[in-house]
Amino acid sequence: MIDNLIISLIAIVGAPIIGGLLFGIDRRITARLQNRFGPPILQPFYDFFKLLGKESIAVNQIQMMYVLSHLFFAIAALLMLVLRQDLLMLMFIFAFSTISLIIGAMSVRSPYSKIGAQREIMQMLAYEPVLLLMVFGVYKVTGSFMIQSILDYPMPLIYSLPLVFFAFLYVLTIKLRKSPFDFSTSHHGHQELIKGLTTEFSGTQLALIELTHWYDLMILLGLIALFFAQPLWVGILIALGAYFLEMVIDNICARVTWPWMIKATWLIGVGTALVNIIGLYLRP
Amino acid sequence: MGLMNTSRMKSPWIIHVNCTACNGCDIEVVAALTPMFDVERFGIVNVGNPKHADVMVVTGCVNPKTARVLKNIYDQMPEPKLVLAIGACGGTGGIFAECYNVLGGPDKVIPVDAYVPGCPPRPEAIIDGAVAALGLFEAKAKAMKEKAKKAAEKAKAEA
């Protein structure tokens, strides 16, 4: 019990720090890939604190509530991860977090944020099946939905689920809203639909959305590490490697349209994951 | 200087408003974002959304039509905010100052904090102006706090 409390506390405090640093490194590496010098590594934290100090403006009274539930459900998903709970439920809670943001963006009458929200919904339509299939593949191998049992499983899951892992990497690009899938909102230096989903969030609200984004990153990297668990440090290294791969993809891809994304994800993502799972059935 | 103030200085997000400029200054502003000059070194990002922006970079002179838009965008930016007027037109209206349809520089409509003269100014000059203007954030933040305090007191008195 006490152990769990301590782990939770470390996760809640540690995850955004590491996540923020990773985003800082991301921006630096991106700059280097573009032959620029780039901002300081701590830049995401400067941005975060600056946003906290801005005047609080809003379009309606309850925007902040959506932002907070966006944040809290991401934290809840992270806690489910570190406390090694049900993987499928984690996915649903994680989805709740995104839906909160979508509803928040739709709650204002801004065309930009509304269209951004619609695109975000399309993203969910694209990646949700892949995430659920991934959970299912994990169950097929370990015989349990509990994350604990993945850690207890004697072999890294990657041996049994290579294609599911590939599909997950594909989805990771969408979830992190990196190019070529950054059409619901975009990152520093890019613009799409003004700022899409986040157009009408400012100051503290935007800071909390950034914070949630750091949590999201840590949850996703944590899930990657799971695929390679045993020993965990290998998993962490691979997760970082995957993140580096995302940065490279981000820099070499142009933005695609969302209909293209849905088609491609259902075809490639769902397809590869399914091939892998059918393979598991055929395996003696 | 405090964490908040350091952060403000190190993360000025800009919105670039073209107020009937001839596009000469705009090209130079955008040039500052390129790898050659790379303003992201200073944490400067062009966000294109007044609600996220800290610094408004305005080019060109103001006419009756753009005045409304400029004022609106300025109002939508949250405090503390800075305005940087670029170029000769940004200062006084430049060669268009005497035109029948020109009101003058942006400072006729909104308070401008720093001017970068030139026709057009070089990117180095624009970056220099932006970095110099950042020093004003501290005073701006103080003013914002005082204003909020006064508003709160007023609300209290009314209640």
Next chain:
Amino acid sequence: MEGYVLALLALATLLPAFCAAICYVIKNRAVRNFVVVVNTLVLFFITWEFVRLLMGSNGSIRINEGSLPAHLGEVIKYLDVLLLGFIGYQGLKLKKPLIVALTLAQLVPVIFFEFFMGVHEPTAAFVIDYLSVVLILLISLVGPIIAIFAIGYMEEHEHHLHLAKTKQPAFFMVIIGFLGAMNALVMTNNLSWMYFFWEVTTLCSFLLIKHDENEISITNAVRALWMNLTGGVAFIAAIIIIYQVKGTLSVEDIAVAPVAGAFTGLFPIALGLLCIAGFTKSAQFPFQSWLLGAMVAPTPVSALLHSSTMVKAGVYLVVRIAPAFIGTILGDMVAIAGAFTFMAASAVAISQSNAKRVLAYSTIANLGLIICCAGIGNYVALAAAILLIVFHGVSKGLLFLCVGTIEQGIGSRNIEDMQGVMKIMPVTTIIMVIGMISMLLPPFGVLITKWLAIEAAVSMPLVLLLIVLGSACTVVFWSKWIGTVLTMSYKPKYAIENIPTSIKAALGILILAVFVVCVGIAPMYNALIDPQLKAFHLTDKIQLIGSQGGLWLTGGSNVAIGGFAVLAVFTIILALFIAIPYYLHKGKSADLRAPYLCGENIDSDLRGAEFMGPGEKPAGTLVRNYYLTGAFGEEKLTHVLNLIAGAIIMLMLGMVIR
């Protein structure tokens, strides 16, 4: 003891019928309202008594035929013929040869079977077990609430129609009578009696859909009638086959796990036909169009058909006979058919902008999921099926009532018109949003059952894929609807809308019920559903346990292999959703700005609904949701989906014949 049970039973079925008759005969509004309320209270009481008696019994309350009034069987036989005759008469009156033909296709076998074959009625005429009680709870709690809602709604509805003579007496008669028939349907153990009540619900739904008597409602009512009559034909055929093979009509004896080698011959076909009957009543693809057409009826009718009665009769039948086909090829095919409907209906729902049609497709999808779970037929799946019957009934009833209320408030049932409805009807909107969230998000029940369904479907990859794709689609149509409804600009103070007391009461009770079933998921599961699953004698290794305020899957040993602490999460969420607005309210009020419109805002307009257009003239901003009609369009998909679904059903019959 038995006398008391008998009295309760009579009360549960005959009281609604009696009240219905009063409603029709005494055409006084006050009397009618009084009767509806009394009926509601008595039904609540009966439900409570049934639950109490069942808890005290050893698994089921049984009433033998001997203790029933003599000749009841005979009476039902004649009523059966009378009923079919009436339906045939309706067909003749409307000049629909199809209906007459389908009626004859039932009437001839019924007369032949009931009067010339010398059928032995089963000894236990009524068996009320946990599944029945779950259904009774749903029918007798949600149904009467909808009737109460109808008091206020129909007043307004007829006001809009400018009728010379009120048709409410007939309306309330059918609605209340419907509840009695449903109660009897879920309690009886005699398959041929079940068939009679089945046909009564068909007739009731026909009358209700036709209520407005305009061209479109008659067309749709006829469609509903012929589709359900098709199911009736399958039902009577199944009865005859089952009686030939098994020599009994006792549902108890039919719904037992097949002994090895027994699942051959005609019996599986009969089960398949019963499933098809269930499919028609539950509006599964390709029979979905009658339920969509039923939307033309007044909202209480839709709410009733969708939540507690009618469609639930279909899934009840499938779940009831599920033990007989679990683990067989028929079970697999039923699972695939259900999962296909789940996916197809969810996909088509994306393209719908009519709120009631979205709800209808969502109902069809959820019923598909229930049938799919019954087909998968392991411990967890059946638990999910029964839980979903409850959760879906409560939430969907609430949602229909909300949409009906909003429709009367804003004069439209189009989702796009619901932008900013928060401003006009804040209370209804919030209730509706909670209802929608309860259909979509954790920790509410429908998601829990979806979660259970996915965890149960591991043995069948195809079913799993369909469920997974379908559940991604549900996210799309719910979240865009929630977002649209919650669109609002700043308003300093919200005025609570003025709605009739009966509607207020109905919405209040149902929203309470949504929370109660969610919070009480573990006790409810332990008390009502787990014993039923135990009674099914399933041999699965994986079990579902309700403890610590949540549900936990356990493998062979007592180790949890999946689970979710519903109560804990619920408490946290509730605390947050109360604390956050309170805190925000206490904190400084934010400085309000209009949405960004490229600087072209109109100064006085904080909403951002208009911008300065060309020529310095205001122009409106309009953003619509994505409906993806190119990919998920109804016209485009329906034919294809119907073909595939028809093929699956044909395949289902073909497989079992082999």
